[in-house]
Structure formats: structure tokens, C-alpha cells
Amino acid sequence: MTPTQGPRPGQGTRSGKNSYTEGTPGLERRDQVLTLMRENGIEPYSNSTNGYYWFADCPTHTGSVVRISTGTSCDFACLVLGQEKCAPDDLIRAYGLDTLLPTELSVLDKLRAALIDSAGLEGIEPPRPLIAGLLQLDSIAWLQGKPGCGKSFIALDIAGCVGTGNVWQGFRVTQGEVLYVAAEGVSGVLQRVRAWESSMGEEMKGVKFLPMAVQSTNGAEWSAFVALAEEMKPALVVLDTQARITVGQEENSARDMGVFVDHVEQVRKATGACVLVVHHEGRAGEHMRGSTAIEGAATSIIRAAKEDDLITMSCVKQKDAADFEDFDLRLIPTDSSAILALTGPSTSDSLGKILGERWLSLWWQSFESEPVAVSTLIRTVNVTEPTFHRRKFSLIKAGMVVREGTGNQTKYRLSRDPTP
Numbered sequence: 329m330t331p332t333q334g335p336r337p338g339q340g341t342r343s344g345k346n347s348y349t350e351g352t353p354g355l356e357r358r359d360q361v362l363t364l365m366r367e368n369g370i371e372p373y374s375n376s377t378n379g380y381y382w383f384a385d386c387p388t389h390t391g392s393v394v395r396i397s398t399g400t401s402c403d404f405a406c407l408v409l410g411q412e413k414c415a416p417d418d419l420i421r422a423y424g425l426d427t428l429l430p431t432e433l434s435v436l437d438k439l440r441a442a443l444i445d446s447a448g449l450e451g452i453e454p455p456r457p458l459i460a461g462l463l464q465l466d467s468i469a470w471l472q473g474k475p476g477c478g479k480s481f482i483a484l485d486i487a488g489c490v491g492t493g494n495v496w497q498g499f500r501v502t503q504g505e506v507l508y509v510a511a512e513g514v515s516g517v518l519q520r521v522r523a524w525e526s527s528m529g530e531e532m533k534g535v536k537f538l539p540m541a542v543q544s545t546n547g548a549e550w551s552a553f554v555a556l557a558e559e560m561k562p563a564l565v566v567l568d569t570q571a572r573i574t575v576g577q578e579e580n581s582a583r584d585m586g587v588f589v590d591h592v593e594q595v596r597k598a599t600g601a602c603v604l605v606v607h608h609e610g611r612a613g614e615h616m617r618g619s620t621a622i623e624g625a626a627t628s629i630i631r632a633a634k635e636d637d638l639i640t641m642s643c644v645k646q647k648d649a650a651d652f653e654d655f656d657l658r659l660i661p662t663d664s665s666a667i668l669a670l671t672g673p674s675t676s677d678s679l680g681k682i683l684g685e686r687w688l689s690l691w692w693q694s695f696e697s698e699p700v701a702v703s704t705l706i707r708t709v710n711v712t713e714p715t716f717h718r719r720k721f722s723l724i725k726a727g728m729v730v731r732e733g734t735g736n737q738t739k740y741r742l743s744r745d746p747t748p
Contacts, residue, residue, distance in 0.1 A: 358398035368424040387422035458602045460500040466600045472616045473632035491534025497670040504563020511541035511572035523665035541572045544591040558598035568606040579618030589625040687711035688746045699739035
């Protein structure tokens with residue numbers, strides 16, 4: 329440094345032998361550490377050109393020093409030779425920095441502390457419902473469906489009922505605040521909310537909307553979003569849709585989707601909420617677009633399949649609860665939008681009526697009692713997928729159909745000839 333130069337950020341100016349004072353580095357933690365050490369009678373010094381490395385006398389080993397690395401965080405390293413080095417946590421305590429830099433247990437100590445026995449399992453809090461039988465608090469879930477199947481109507485309807493404490497389509501609800509990220513179709517949110525309020529006869533209270541596509545790939549933006557969610561402590565966070573908040577990530581990449589799942593987990597951990605991600609299915613098939621890393625991470629996956637004005641809700645996955653039975657919602661146009669209504673039991677779903685349907689006879693003729701995947705059934709016996717799922721529970725209860733396997737391995741078989 330020449331006499332005409334001012335101190336570089338982080339370098340400071342020499343104030344005596346083996347001593348530097350701080351410049352204006354913008355690293356508050358570094359300055360706080362050095363100031364507090366001096367208040368405790370320890371004089372750190374630096375002889376590096378940029379003030380990155382600082383040194384102080386070792387509190388344990390006479391004549392040895394401790395190196396303090398002061399980048400974005402402060403790291404402590406005992407430089408004694410031929411003897412056991414001081415642990416960083418011990419140094420932090422010896423320098424009186426506990427309140428500024430709380431010590432952390434070693435990874436091994438953390439693992440030891442986390443171990444529990446059979447009795448300790450009783451202390452683990454059981455799953456708590458957000459919507460009884462469908463969604464749980466402190467979980468991550470996906471609502472999947474093809475484009476135009478009414479996913480956003482469903483997500484908004486759920487949000488409104490959680491925020492106000494109303495029963496959602498016959499299911500009990502735990503009331504709480506809702507944070508709704510309206511990243512797709514923002515222009516239609518106002519009309520949908522007003523239609524919901526008109527049908528319910530009350531204001532959609534308890535729901536805060538964030539009408540922007542917060543990008544999970546933008547570290548600063550996502551960190552700010554997690555902080556906002558933590559500040560609100562909502563019971564439900566809706567991310568609508570996954571595609572709009574993961575711009576630049578490859579849906580079919582297990583790595584990219586693993587990173588996205590970790591970002592969703594950050595929100596869950598910060599809030600204890602149910603984080604509901606709205607996601608598209610492919611044009612063909614009944615699975616969510618992209619890597620199976622998503623399915624593996626989900627606590628719950630709910631599928632919406634639309635046929636005309638009828639939306640069939642079905643269970644794809646329930647990790648910690650029993651699968652719920654399919655049920656139908658009807659999308660009813662109202663003003664410039666639409667609302668959802670639960671359909672009542674239909675006489676067309678009576679067992680006698682079902683047994684008279686030709687597709688069931690074709691099923692027996694084609695496969696008899698052999699287990700069959702749903703995709704094979706709908707191709708072979710000329711039945712639509714929504715129709716099959718609406719009928720299957722009546723058939724299972726009657727002992728006519730047996731379900732085998734779980735998840736993607738689920739198959740169904742007839743127990744006998746269905747012909748009356």
C-alpha cells in the first residue's frame with residue numbers, strides 16, 4: 329500500500345507491530361469477532377494483504393497461534409505442531425465468542441444425540457391433519473392433473489377453506505393462515521376468489537397471495553421467500569405451479585428435481601406447513617411430468633382427472649395414512665369464473681348397475697382372475713380411466729375386485745365371473 333492509497337476494503341491500516349485495525353469490508357461478522365476478542369483482552373493481528381487471515385495467541389498452547397479465517401464466515405484453526413490441536417468449538421468458548429458464534433456439536437455428536445430407542449419413538453409427534461384423510465401439516469404434497477383439469481380451482485378452494493376454517497368438500501379442516509404463490513394464471517385469480525366468496529357468502533380471509541413466479545433457482549429470491557414464509561408461519565403454502573417456479577431446471581433430471589425438492593423442504597422446515605405443489609401431468613398417461621424423485625419425496629399425491637364438468641379426485645400416494653376413496657367434484661360456471669361442488673351419490677353407481685356394464689364382462693373374458701394394470705384394462709375393455717376409478721371401490725367392497733400391490737405396481741383382479 330502506498331502512502332497515497334486509502335485502505336482496501338478488508339485490509340485496514342497498520343496501527344502497530346503485528347496489528348491491523350479494520351477497514352470497511354462489509355463483513356459485519358468479521359468486525360464483530362475482532363472487536364469482541366479485543367474487549368476480552370485478546371489482540372488479533374493480520375499480515376496478509378487483504379486481511380482475510382487473522383491470528384491470535386492460542387489459549388492452550390504457549391507460543392502457538394490460532395488462525396482465524398474471516399471470509400463470509402469465521403473459521404478457527406489451531407496451528408500447534410506436534411500436539412493435539414484445539415477444537416474450533418473450544419476456541420470459540422475460550423475467546424468468549426459463544427453469544428456471537430454459537431458452537432455446534434460435531435457431526436458424530438449430533439448423530440449420537442439423535443439416537444432414540446423404542447420408548448423414545450413415543451416422543452415423535454404423530455402426523456397432524458390439515459384436511460382429514462387428504463393432507464397433513466408439516467408435509468410436502470403434490471396436486472397433479474392434466475392441463476385444464478381444474479387444478480388451480482381445487483388448490484384455491486382448499487386454500488379458502490383452510491384460511492376460513494370451512495369444511496372442504498365434506499372433509500374436516502384445520503384452520504390456519506395460507507400463503508398462496510400464484511405463479512400461473514395470475515389474471516384469473518381475482519375472478520376465482522370473487523366467485524368463491526359469492527358461493528360461500530363470506531370473504532376469503534386468512535389467505536395471502538403472492539402474485540409472482542418466485543424462482544427456486546434464484547438463491548437470493550428463494551431465501552427471501554423462505555424467510556417470508558417463516559415469518560408468516562402458515563398452515564398451508566401453495567406453489568401454483570411447479571413449472572413456473574423452476575424455470576431453467578430440467579424436469580426429467582433426478583438431480584435438478586432433487587434440488588427442487590430440497591427447496592420445498594426448506595419451506596416445510598421453516599413453517600411446519602403442508603406445502604402443496606401444483607404440477608402438470610403429461611398429455612399421455614396418468615403420472616406427473618418429470619423425474620420420479622418427486623414421487624419419492626412426497627407425503628401425499630392427489631390426482632385430478634376431468635371428464636366434461638366432472639373432476640374425479642383420486643389418491644396416488646399417502647405415505648403416512650390410508651388411501652382415500654375416489655370422489656367427484658363438479659365444476660359449475662358462475663359469472664366470469666367457476667366454483668367447485670361435491671357431487672352426491674349417484675344411482676348409476678349401484679352395484680347392480682355396475683355389474684351390468686359391458687366393460688366388466690369384457691374384463692373377465694380377457695383376463696379372468698389375472699391381476700391387471702389399470703392402463704392395460706382401459707386399453708383392452710374400452711372403459712375410461714375416470715369411470716374405472718369411480719366404480720372400483722363399490723366393486724372392492726362387494727368382494728368382486730381385489731387390489732394388489734401399491735403405487736406404480738398396483739394391479740386389480742376379478743375374484744369371479746361378474747355376469748349376473
